[in-house]
Amino acid sequence: MQTKLIPLAAVVAAIAGGAQAQEVVKIGYVGPMSGQSAHLGKDTQNGTRLAIEDLNAKGFKIDGKPVKFVLVAEDDAADPKQATSAAQKLADTKVNGVIGHQTSGTSIPASRIYYNAGIPQISASATSPVYTHQKFNTTFRLVANDNKLGATLGQYAVQKLGAKKIAVIDDRTAYGQGVADEFGKGARKAGGVQIVAREFTNDKATDFNAILTNIRSKNPDLVFFGGMDSVGGPLLRQMKALGIKGKLMGGDGICTEAMPRLAGPTAGDEAIVCAEAGGVAPGQQKKMEEFAARYKQRYNESLQIYAPYAYDAVMTMAQAMADAKSADPKKYLPYLAKVKYAGITGDIAFDAYGDIRDGALTLYTFKGGKRTLIEVVK
Structure with a gap:
């Protein structure tokens, strides 16, 4: 062949x-x-x-x-x-x-x-x-987007959590500042609330003593943070160390599985309320x-x-x-x-x-x- x-x-x-x-x-x-x-x-x-x-x-x-x-x-x-x-x-x-x-x-x-x-x-x-x-x-x-996320959290803080005095912090990033601004608008629209402090930090900060000391004097029942968990966790630790009793609220940046580890024992039970931009219905x-x-x-x-x-x-x-x-x-x-x-x-x-x-x-x-x-x- x-x-x-x-x-x-x-x-x-x-x-x-x-x-x-x-x-x-x-x-x-x-x-x-x-x-x-x-x-x-x-x-x-x-x-x-x-x-x-x-x-x-x-x-x-x-x-x-x-x-x-x-x-x-x-x-x-x-x-x-x-x-x-x-x-x-x-x-x-x-x-x-x-x-x-x-x-x-x-x-x-x-x-x-x-x-x-x-x-x-x-x-x-x-x-x-x-x-x-x-x-x-x-x-x-x-x-x-942040318009919906921030506005929804602002309304929820007032209408469901009963917040009367709120401090707002953001990390000056496009995300952090944007969601914080929209949160403030949503809270004010819900009515009957005071924004008692508007502070800012940055997305690599680790020391929040100065801004938190100012916030503590206003005795807020809720602190909103626009930023990510890497800053939000240490921020909550220092909030509680200074005796700020209000809840910490934020968007999806602090709504992560890593947040309890970053915040340590201060994460506690229901010390944080956050929203994920997304989510699935029961079906x-x-x-x-x-x-x-x-x-x-x-x-x-x-x-x-x-x-x-x-x-x-x-x-x-x-x-x-x-x-x-x-x-x-x-x-x-x-x-x-x-x-x-x-x-x-x-x-x-x-x-x-x-x-x-x-x-x-x-x-x-x-x-x-x-x-x-x-x-x-x-």
Whole structure:
């Protein structure tokens, strides 16, 4: 039997054809992988990676052709300058889409770079209204914005917690100041309350003695903090050390599984009331619990807060690519704007700004060192 020789050109063509059949789709992720918020950045990256692994495991196809999703991750250390550098690297790499950034202060400056490059960007956590109100058609988010989060917390503080005298602190970041301002508006709108102090710190501070001493003299029954858990935890410790008895309230930045560890024994039972920009109605709870179990099995640690939203962000982006029959950002971007996707966190669709429609908020407290659900509101 004679062996048939295959010309080298035919071999090269076959290899090239195989490569083309497996299109690579690059999903960028940017968040704080170093610094004080690294635990949250890692959580969001883990959610992004888990979605990519699931898409590859099920042999996701675009226009009937198999594709391979790959993660291209960058660290912005929650720093705006580093964020723009990371965004430019992803743009130069020609990623097909970006999940991130985590904070509003990094998402906003980075968004212009993605817009100029025509790359869709979905943040799983940035809540400043500015982010989606820049007239950039490439910006989307999966959580309610600060207008809703802050206003809802302000009303809840007055109407449900009965707060009469409130002190407000923020960390001067886009997120912290924004949510604090909206909280103040919501509280005043609810009526019958005094904002007895308006103080600020920064997102790397560890000593709050001066501002807390001033606040103590006003005897507030609630202190609102706009910022992240890495500052909120030590802040609560020092509040209690100075004898400030009021509850600490904040947004999703302090509504993390790490907060009791950062606050120590002062977290106590119901010493903190916080809201997560997002949340699932009772009908979605089973999906969320199943995701949390898979996350734990995959990473051997509990999810923090943003991983399920990052997971849904990737899946929503993939759905838009499938609808457009293309992973080319220019081709699937219009489909992303009108996408409908049933995610872990709920039904996903965007309004004209790129904000999530009917964004939910979840109110929590902490008991026995564990985050405990109060209620989901829309």
